[in-house]
Amino acid sequence: MDDIGHTDRPEHEGISVRATRIQDVAKLADVSTATVSRALATPERVSPEARARVLEAIAKTGYVPNPAARTLRSQKTYMVLVVLPDLANTFFSKILRGIEETLFEAGYGMIISDLDGSPEKEAHFAAFTAAGRVDGAILLNGHLFGQSREGEGKPARITIPLVALCEGIPGADIPQIEIDNRAAASRMTQHLASLGHRSIAYVSGPAINILERERFQGYMDGLAASRLPFDPALVIPGDYTIESGTRAGQDIVARQDRPTAVFCTSDEMAIGLMRTLFSAGLRIPADISVAGFDDIEFAGVAEPALTTIRQPRRELGQAAASALIDLLQGRPSPKRIRLETELVIRDSVASR
Amino acid sequence: MDDIGHTDRPEHEGISVRATRIQDVAKLADVSTATVSRALATPERVSPEARARVLEAIAKTGYVPNPAARTLRSQKTYMVLVVLPDLANTFFSKILRGIEETLFEAGYGMIISDLDGSPEKEAHFAAFTAAGRVDGAILLNGHLFGQSREGEGKPARITIPLVALCEGIPGADIPQIEIDNRAAASRMTQHLASLGHRSIAYVSGPAINILERERFQGYMDGLAASRLPFDPALVIPGDYTIESGTRAGQDIVARQDRPTAVFCTSDEMAIGLMRTLFSAGLRIPADISVAGFDDIEFAGVAEPALTTIRQPRRELGQAAASALIDLLQGRPSPKRIRLETELVIRDSVASR
DNA sequence: TTGAAAGCGCTAACAG
C-alpha cells in the first residue's frame, strides 16, 4: 500500500534507520524507561549518576522523544495556535517573531492559522483546537471561535486557555494584550493640531472593529484637547487596506474644501492615499499632510517618509506568549497588559 | 500539580467535558471501534447501514479523532513543515496561502518555520522534523537542513519527503518548483534595452544565492540578445532588502556617469532605491528608469508605480504542495516544475 | 531514588 515505505530494522553503515526509542536509551544506560523519562522531565528526582548515564546514552543515540506518544500519554501537545485575520499583512510578521521566540524558550511550538476571512477556515481551526492538537491559542482576530457549523452535531467546546492580542475581545474573560489605541490616536491628532492643522480628516478602519472604535475615540479626544470641533464630513471610511486608502484619496481629491491633514488609521491606507493625492498633483506635505498608524517596514521608505505611530510589535508578541504560558502552567496571568506606543515623526506631515 | 485541571467526568447540563472517544461512538452505533475507524478511513469497506449508524453517532457526539493516538499508531502526522528564510518578507505570504489551500484539501496541516537567519532555529527544526512531528517538508530557503549541531551526538537523519520551492537546491534529488528566473531576468533586461537604454545597472541578490546566479545569467543573456556590452561596473551588490536598495541608490547617486536604467532583482530593493534617488532630486522615470522583480503588494502603489516581473505566487505554493502530497502518498512526483512569469509594465520605466 | 506495569486512543493484522 505504501510503496515508499522503508524497511524497518536493517542497519546501513551502522546507523539504524528506525528512530531511537526510550527503551533503547534505558537499556544502554542500564535503567528503566521511567528513569529516562524522569531524567528529562524532573532531573532533580533522579540520582546524579543515573542522570549522567542517561544523558550519555541520549547523546550517543541521538534520542528525541516521540511527541505523539508523549502527547497521548500526558494530554499535552506543547503546541500553541496563533489565529490571525491575514498573514499577508506585514504588520503581523514581527508580532509572530515575538510570539515564536517566547514560546520556543518555554518549549512550545507554534501553529499559525490564517483565517483569510473564511468562515470555513475558522470552523476548521475550531475543530482542530477541539481535537486537542494544541494546548492554548493566541487570538489576533478580535473574536472567539465560531461555535458550531450549521447546526450539525454539537458545537465542539473550546476549553483551552486563550489570550487576545491587539484586538481585545470584549466580554471574553481572557488576558488581553494591546496598545492604548485611544491614547495613541489622540496623540497623533494633537500632534497634527499642534502644527496648526484645524481641518484634520480621519480615515477609519472597519466600523465593527474594536480597534477602530478605540482609535476613533482617540481622534475625538485629540480634537477636544486641541479645542477643535468635530466635523463628521471629515471621517472617511476605510478598512485598513491599501485599496481603501486609495479610495479615500479619491474622496479627498474630489472635495472643494480639502482638509489640510489626513490621519489614516493604518500605514497601508496612508500609502495608498498618498499615491492617489500625488497622482492628482497634490504635494505632500506642502499641500496636505498625511499620517499613518503601525509603522510597518514600508513606512520609512514611502515617498515622503511617513509620520506614524509605532507599535512595539515584537514586545506585543512576547507579552501575549508569556501570558499564555502562565495560563498553561497554571500560574495566574495578568488580565490586561497595555504597551506603550511611539510617535514617529518623518516627512509626510508639515506645519501649516 | 496542575491546578487548572478540570475534573474529568461530571456532566454539566448534559454535556460531558471529557472528549468523545472512538469507543463512545462505537457503543452508540453498536459496532466495534474498528468499524468506526474504517467508516472514517475507508468507507467503501463498511456496509452502508453500519456506516450510516456510525456517521449518526459521530454527529450526535461531535466526535473528533484524537490526532496523537492516530499518529502514534499509524506513524503519520498529517502535518507538513514549511521552511522559509523570512516570514516578514511579503513575498511569501501568498505562497503560503497556496500551500495551505492545497494541503488542507488533502487533509494535511501546516507548520511554519521562520528561520530568520538563525542556525539554532534551523537545528531546532531539523530535530523537530527528525522527531517525527511532520510527514514532509517544503523548503523555501534554498538548502537542506544542517546536519548536526556541533558534533554532539549523531546527526538526526532526515528521511521524510522534501520539496524545494522557489530556490532550487542543487544536488538534492527532490522535486523543484520554481519560475524560470533566468528567462524572466533576460526578458526585463531586453525590455529596458528595447526602450533605448544602453546603460542598464543590475542590483544583485546575495552572491551565494541560487536565484541571484540565475537572474544574473538572465541579465547577461538579455544584454547579449540586445547586443549590449557587459560592464562589471554596472553590477551593484544587494541582498533583496529595502536597506540594500537604499545603499545601491546612494552608489548610483554618487556616480558621474549614471546608468539610464536600473534593474533591481527584488521589489523591496527597487522601492528603497527609488526613495534614495528621489531624495537626491532625480526624477523617475524621466531621469532614470527603475525596474523590480516579484510584484509584491506595494509595487503597484509605489511612487511611481513599479514596472516589475510578476511571479505566480499562489500557484507556486499549490504546485509545491501537490508535489509533496504525491510523494507522501507514494505517487511519482514531477522532478521539476517551472511556472510562467509576467512582465508588468507600470510607470517607473520610460523610453530614452 | 527506582522499577514494574498500566494505560492514553487509535489503527492494522488477523480471524471469522
Add this chain to the structure above:
DNA sequence: CTGTTAGCGCTTTCAA
C-alpha cells in the same frame, strides 16, 4: 463485512 486483539512510545501511578 466485521470483531478481537495487540501494540504505537511514552508518562505516571504505585509499590518497593
